[in-house]
Structure formats: C-alpha cells, structure tokens
Amino acid sequence: AAKTICVANQKGGVGKTTTVINLSTSLALCGKKTLIVDIDPQGNAGSGLGHGQGAEDHPTIYDALVEGKPMGSVVQKTPIANLFLACSNIDLTGAEIELVSMPEREFRLRKCLDQVRGDFDFIIIDCPPSLGLLTINSLVASDSVLIPLQCEYYALEGLSQLLNTIKRVKASLNPELALEGILLTMYDKRNNLSREVAEDIMKHFSTKVFKVVVPRTVRLAECPSHGKPIYFYDKQSVATQCYLDLARQVLERSGMA
Amino acid sequence: AAKTICVANQKGGVGKTTTVINLSTSLALCGKKTLIVDIDPQGNAGSGLGHGQGAEDHPTIYDALVEGKPMGSVVQKTPIANLFLACSNIDLTGAEIELVSMPEREFRLRKCLDQVRGDFDFIIIDCPPSLGLLTINSLVASDSVLIPLQCEYYALEGLSQLLNTIKRVKASLNPELALEGILLTMYDKRNNLSREVAEDIMKHFSTKVFKVVVPRTVRLAECPSHGKPIYFYDKQSVATQCYLDLARQVLERSGMA
Ligand SMILES: Nc1ncnc2c1ncn2[C@@H]1O[C@H](COP(=O)(O)OP(=O)(O)OP(=O)(O)O)[C@@H](O)[C@H]1O
Ligand SMILES: Nc1ncnc2c1ncn2[C@@H]1O[C@H](COP(=O)(O)OP(=O)(O)OP(=O)(O)O)[C@@H](O)[C@H]1O
Ligand SMILES: [Mg+2]
Ligand SMILES: [Mg+2]
Numbered sequence: 001a002a003k004t005i006c007v008a009n010q011k012g013g014v015g016k017t018t019t020v021i022n023l024s025t026s027l028a029l030c031g032k033k034t035l036i037v038d039i040d041p042q043g044n045a046g047s048g049l050g051h052g053q054g055a056e057d058h059p060t061i062y063d064a065l066v067e068g069k070p071m072g073s074v075v076q077k078t079p080i081a082n083l084f085l086a087c088s089n090i091d092l093t094g095a096e097i098e099l100v101s102m103p104e105r106e107f108r109l110r111k112c113l114d115q116v117r118g119d120f121d122f123i124i125i126d127c128p129p130s131l132g133l134l135t136i137n138s139l140v141a142s143d144s145v146l147i148p149l150q151c152e153y154y155a156l157e158g159l160s161q162l163l164n165t166i167k168r169v170k171a172s173l174n175p176e177l178a179l180e181g182i183l184l185t186m187y188d189k190r191n192n193l194s195r196e197v198a199e200d201i202m203k204h205f206s207t208k209v210f211k212v213v214v215p216r217t218v219r220l221a222e223c224p225s226h227g228k229p230i231y232f233y234d235k236q237s238v239a240t241q242c243y244l245d246l247a248r249q250v251l252e253r254s255g256m257a
Numbered sequence: 258a259a260k261t262i263c264v265a266n267q268k269g270g271v272g273k274t275t276t277v278i279n280l281s282t283s284l285a286l287c288g289k290k291t292l293i294v295d296i297d298p299q300g301n302a303g304s305g306l307g308h309g310q311g312a313e314d315h316p317t318i319y320d321a322l323v324e325g326k327p328m329g330s331v332v333q334k335t336p337i338a339n340l341f342l343a344c345s346n347i348d349l350t351g352a353e354i355e356l357v358s359m360p361e362r363e364f365r366l367r368k369c370l371d372q373v374r375g376d377f378d379f380i381i382i383d384c385p386p387s388l389g390l391l392t393i394n395s396l397v398a399s400d401s402v403l404i405p406l407q408c409e410y411y412a413l414e415g416l417s418q419l420l421n422t423i424k425r426v427k428a429s430l431n432p433e434l435a436l437e438g439i440l441l442t443m444y445d446k447r448n449n450l451s452r453e454v455a456e457d458i459m460k461h462f463s464t465k466v467f468k469v470v471v472p473r474t475v476r477l478a479e480c481p482s483h484g485k486p487i488y489f490y491d492k493q494s495v496a497t498q499c500y501l502d503l504a505r506q507v508l509e510r511s512g513m514a
Binding site (some may be wrong): 010011012013014017041042044047048090093096097100101128129130131132133150152153154157158161188191192193196218221222224225 | 350357385387409411450
C-alpha cells in the first residue's frame with residue numbers, strides 16, 4: 001500500500017506546494033504511481049499543474065472529507081503519466097469549522113485515504129500554512145512528515161512549534177508518524193542569512209536534513225503560471241535536478257529505490 | 258479614535274508581518290500613537306520587534322479574545338516611541354476551535370479593540386495566512402484592509418478569493434469596511450514575472466494600488482533576526498524609504514497628513 005507523506009509548515013510561503021508538485025512529479029517519472037492530495041483551501045497544487053480553480057464540477061477533497069463522498073470519485077488524472085490529483089476548493093476554509101463538531105474529527109482524512117492506499121505507491125499531501133484541523137488531519141493520515149524550511153529567520157523560528165505539534169500528534173493520534181526530513185528551500189548563496197540558517201539547521205538536525213538544498217531560482221516562481229512542474233518547464237534548471245535528487249533520496253529512505 | 262487597518266492575505270509569505278512592523282514603525286516616527294495587534298499564532302510581529310516568543314508572562318491577545326481579559330492589560334510598550342504591541346501566542350491556534358461555539362464569535366476582536374481605540378491614532382492588525390475566524394474577526398474589527406501582494410503567480414491567483422471574503426464581511430458583518438489599498442511586495446525588476454504581475458494588478462485595480470512598490474531586498478529578510486524594523490536596522494535601505502512613503506500615503510488617504 002502507498003507510503004503517505006505530508007508536506008507541512010505553518011509558516012507561509014516556504015515552498016510547500018512547490019515541493020509537493022515537483023517531488024510528486026519526480027516520483028511519477030521514476031515509475032511510481034503517485035497521488036497528490038491538496039488539502040489547502042487556496043488550491044495552489046491544482047493550479048500549479050494546470051487545473052483551473054474549481055473549473056469543472058469534479059468532486060473535491062471537501063466532498064470526501066466533510067460530506068463522506070467516496071475518495072475514488074475525487075481522484076483525477078493529470079497530463080503526467082503516473083501522477084494523479086485530489087483537488088481542494090474554497091469550501092475547505094469552512095471545513096475547519098464544520099469538522100470541529102464531528103466525531104473522530106482528526107481521523108476523517110485518514111479514513112478517506114484508506115479507501116485508495118492500495119491503488120498508489122505514494123500519496124503526497126499539500127497542507128495549508130496553519131496548525132489547525134486540516135493540518136492535524138494530514139499528520140494523522142500520514143506515515144511521515146516532510147518539512148520545507150525557507151532559509152530565513154521567521155521560518156526558523158516557527159520550526160519548534162511545528163516539531164511540538166508533530167510530537168503531540170505522534171503521542172496521542174498517530175504513533176507511526178515519523179519525520180521524513182527537513183528540506184532547505186530558497187537558499188541564496190549570495191547572502192549570509194541563508195548560510196547562517198542552513199548551518200544552524202544542519203547543526204541541530206544533521207541526519208534529518210536532506211542533502212539536497214533547493215536554491216532560490218526564479219524558474220520555480222515562473223512555472224506555476226504555465227501550469228507545469230519544473231521538469232516540464234525547464235529541464236536544464238538546477239531546481240529540476242534538485243527535485244529529482246530529492247525523489248531518489250525519498251525512495252532510498254523508504255527502501256523502494 | 259484610532260483608525261484600524263487590518264493587513265491580510267491568505268497566501269503565505271507575501272510580506273504581511275513585514276508590512277505591519279514597518280508601516281507601524283513609520284507611523285510612529287511620524288508622531289502617531291500606533292498599536293500593533295498580532296493575531297497570527299506564529300507571533301512573528303512580536304519577534305520581529307525583539308519580543309521573545311512567550312518570553313514573559315504578559316497577557317496576550319488570546320487572553321482578551323477568548324478569556325475576556327481587559328484589552329488594556331494586553332498592550333505593551335516597545336523600545337520605539339509611540340509604538341505599542343499586543344502579542345499573540347501559540348494558544349491562538351486553538352482559538353479558532355474555541356471561538357466557533359461562542360456567541361457573536363465574529364465580533365470578539367472588535368469588542369476588545371473598542372476598549373482601547375481612544376488611546377491610539379492607528380491600530381494595525383497582523384493576520385495569519387488563512388481566511389478563518391481569526392482573519393474574519395480582524396476584518397470585522399477594522400475600518401479598512403491593506404493587502405500586501407507578492408508579485409508572483411499563486412499570490413495573484415488568491416486575490417479574488419480574498420476580495421470575495423472582504424465583500425461578504427462588508428455585506429453582512431462590517432458595512433464600514435473599505436479597501437485601504439494593494440501593496441506590491443517582493444518586486445524583482447530583473448525578472449519578467451514581477452513585471453507581468455504588477456502590470457496585471459495596475460490594470461485591474463489602478464487607483465487602489467499604492468504608488469509605493471516594495472522591491473525584493475535581503476535587508477528586509479535580515480532585520481527580523483536583529484529584532485528591529487528596517488528603519489533602525491538600515492536607514493539607507495530602499496525599503497526604509499518605501500515604508501516611510503507608504504505611511505505618508507496612508508496618512509494622506511486618512512486625512513491625517
Ligand atoms: N526555490 C524557490 N526559488 C524561488 N521561488 C520559489 C522557490 N520555491 C517556491 N518559490 C515561489 O515562492 C512562492 C511560495 O512558494 P509556495 O507557494 O510553494 O509556498 P507554500 O509554502 O506552499 O505557500 P503557502 O504557505 O501559501 O501554502 C511561490 O510563488 C513559488 O512559486
Ligand atoms: N521585500 C522583501 N524582500 C525580501 N524579503 C522579504 C521582503 N518582505 C518580506 N521578506 C521576507 O520574506 C519572508 C516572508 O515575509 P513575512 O513573514 O513578512 O510574510 P507574511 O505574509 O507575514 O508570512 P505569513 O503568511 O507566514 O504570515 C520573511 O522572511 C521576510 O523577512
Ligand atoms: Mg502552498
Ligand atoms: Mg506573518
């Protein structure tokens with residue numbers, strides 16, 4: 001059954017969606033059947049792959065999570081072989097409030113994904129920038145957490161809050177939850193700040209930090225407007241190589257290389 | 258009584274906190290008594306001003322919002338003349354769930370700020386990257402909304418969701434709510450993407466876009482780690498001038514120049 005990885009960080013704009021799209025595409029290129037689950041109401045994972053926001057009437061993750069629709073009906077194909085997508089939509093903003101009073105509210109996404117885990121090698125979840133119920137649902141539904149970390153001060157500061165939340169979820173809701181790793185993103189070798197943050201993280205988390213460091217490159221900011229992952233937008237970009245390397249490291253760590 | 262401006266955008270990492278800290282500091286430097294209200298559980302506005310996360314036992318906005326403590330007890334001085342701060346803390350993450358079942362849940366922040374509006378010229382609210390109850394509370398408590406907009410694709414895409422939410426709040430909860438303006442941030446003149454996004458915004462929102470455009474500059478990423486606004490970290494930085502100009506434009510638009 002699928003290995004489920006949730007990409008989370010409550011700090012905004014650190015590269016969660018960019019990592020989900022490009023890691024998942026790289027896993028698909030390696031022949032692994034991969035499902036992206038977008039649980040962020042912004043719906044950026046969908047649009048970054050060229051799916052217009054709420055374009056057609058296709059069921060979304062909201063329908064499965066809150067209304068109990070079968071998860072199979074939410075899964076859509078993408079133009080990329082081996083890559084599938086469960087879109088989010090704006091109704092998810094209200095889901096936080098609707099989920100509060102539901103029984104087993106933290107387990108609803110897990111129950112949805114249980115219906116399709118047999119169909120995929122990997123399920124990768126894109127989380128919103130918060131530690132609310134949608135992110136908790138993702139942590140409960142996952143085998144591990146991948147933390148994109150922007151090499152800047154506020155992002156570094158938020159890491160301990162995130163690790164505490166992961167520890168609490170592991171202790172009370174999902175004992176299997178492990179840390180897949182910390183991915184340094186938007187690294188700018190020209191400035192001291194990036195270097196200082198990277199050194200700080202390497203010192204405290206050494207084995208947990210992926211060897212791959214994603215540099216700040218405008219190519220990653222450009223590709224969403226073309227609805228394509230970096231591999232299909234600019235094969236020569238350093239970012240394309242980074243995310244292929246990341247996929248290989250994830251495969252090695254999961255014993256699926 | 259104070260003019261209250263909420264700085265909001267559900268897209269993460271677009272420069273909300275950076276704008277709150279530096280606009281507020283510039284208003285304070287212009288002699289206006291200014292209160293920063295940090296309603297983001299991340300608490301970055303506090304740490305960007307050198308207040309350690311949850312360092313002392315001082316009451317936070319959580320205590321006023323959820324427990325009904327007097328707002329006056331939450332307001333703290335900062336090292337900068339005319340600038341005051343109401344800190345957030347991590348308990349706010351749970352506040353979204355606690356507020357759901359409270360009476361008049363959307364008006365709780367407004368009631369808190371009503372207690373102190375007479376003591377300030379401006380109140381500036383830093384919102385979390387979401388359109389949940391904390392941001393709704395901020396929109397209901399404010400006279401106007403300032404929208405920082407990163408010059409990148411996902412940020413542009415999220416704008417219509419944000420404007421819809423503002424329209425709905427104005428129609429049902431706060432008829433006085435106006436758009437203070439859209440501030441273009443992290444503008445990089447070397448790449449086409451920034452130029453295309455900026456042109457797109459100017460075309461659709463012309464009079465609503467501030468003449469000031471904040472360029473991407475590493476100085477703004479560095480100053481939070483020194484706990485200082487840009488004016489006190491690097492007076493010569495182009496960003497210092499931008500945020501002073503922004504304060505002047507806000508004062509002009511409010512007839513307080
Ligand atoms: N390495 C990079 N170099 C330059 N730009 C990048 C890089 N990674 C991502 N970006 C751009 O930075 C912005 C933020 O990235 P992204 O949206 O993936 O972050 P996020 O954590 O998903 O944000 P949110 O918290 O809003 O969900 C996007 O415009 C994206 O295109
Ligand atoms: N004009 C700029 N140039 C370069 N870096 C900037 C600029 N403005 C802000 N930054 C940096 O970019 C990061 C994101 O900015 P900031 O934290 O203010 O955004 P935010 O919208 O408040 O994020 P969140 O959604 O997490 O609350 C921070 O590390 C900040 O220091
Ligand atoms: Mg995202
Ligand atoms: Mg912020």
